[in-house]
Amino acid sequence: KQEVTQIPAALSVPEGENLVLNCSFTDSAIYNLQWFRQDPGKGLTSLLLIQSSQREQTSGRLNASLDKSSGRSTLYIAASQPGDSATYLCAVRPGYSGGGADGLTFGKGTHLIIQP
Amino acid sequence: DTAVSQTPKYLVTQMGNDKSIKCEQNLGHDTMYWYKQDSKKFLKIMFSYNNKELIINETVPNRFSPKSPDKAHLNLHINSLELGDSAVYFCASSRRSGTQYFGPGTRLLVL
Numbered sequence: 712k713q714e715v716t717q718i719p720a721a722l723s724v725p726e727g728e729n730l731v732l733n734c735s736f737t738d739s740a741i742y743n744l745q746w747f748r749q750d751p752g753k754g755l756t757s758l759l760l761i762q763s764s765q766r767e768q769t770s771g772r773l774n775a776s777l778d779k780s781s782g783r784s785t786l787y788i789a790a791s792q793p794g795d796s797a798t799y800l801c802a803v804r805p806g807y808s809g810g811g812a813d814g815l816t817f818g819k820g821t822h823l824i825i826q827p
Numbered sequence: 828d829t830a831v832s833q834t835p836k837y838l839v840t841q842m843g844n845d846k847s848i849k850c851e852q853n854l855g856h857d858t859m860y861w862y863k864q865d866s867k868k869f870l871k872i873m874f875s876y877n878n879k880e881l882i883i884n885e886t887v888p889n890r891f892s893p894k895s896p897d898k899a900h901l902n903l904h905i906n907s908l909e910l911g912d913s914a915v916y917f918c919a920s921s922r923r924s925g926t927q928y929f930g931p932g933t934r935l936l937v938l
Contacts, residue, residue: 754929754931754932755870757927815862
């Protein structure tokens with residue numbers, strides 16, 4: 712059974728710092744990995760998706776890496792801003808062959824606060 | 828230009844009632860999902876569905892049933908509601924195994 716762990720559970724840093732959020736998963740047979748942010752009382756916003764064959768993806772100040780063999784992913788946020796304050800969720804999609812649909816397995820998230 | 832929408836946004840009801848939550852996506856995706864976010868904010872897959880296959884998480888009680896009138900809709904029906912069903916329910920969609928896009932959530936409170 713796939714399990715996803717995110718460390719740290721909470722993080723508070725001053726504005727402008729670069730930071731790294733960690734995600735690990737127990738079963739390396741994944742199809743892809745997705746990072747989301749969730750603002751309080753809101754839905755999930757997709758940030759980055761990394762296919763199992765990829766090593767990293769970048770979008771603006773965000774960079775996500777994937778080491779499938781070791782079951783790890785990191786989300787790097789450069790030059791953090793107060794607007795980055797949210798809960799960041801890591802989720803993996805199971806590997807499969809031949810088709811079919813299946814859902815994501817989520818970590819419990821990292822609650823990030825950027826102090827102005 | 829809403830991508831994935833859900834109605835209602837809030838739902839307060841009594842134990843034992845039957846309720847439905849509607850979900851619609853206008854992204855042209857072929858796969859839709861329902862997730863449950865519990866009081867500890869942990870998200871868990873309930874169902875995934877494309878036009879050929881329904882995959883059910885084995886932990887979901889059979890009081891929950893998804894119904895898809897067409898490719899753009901996947902509604903969630905819940906029978907005989909229980910206190911433990913109180914949670915936020917999210918609908919999502921994707922193109923096969925691509926990026927999943929989530930709706931805003933439906934906050935269900937069972938009294």
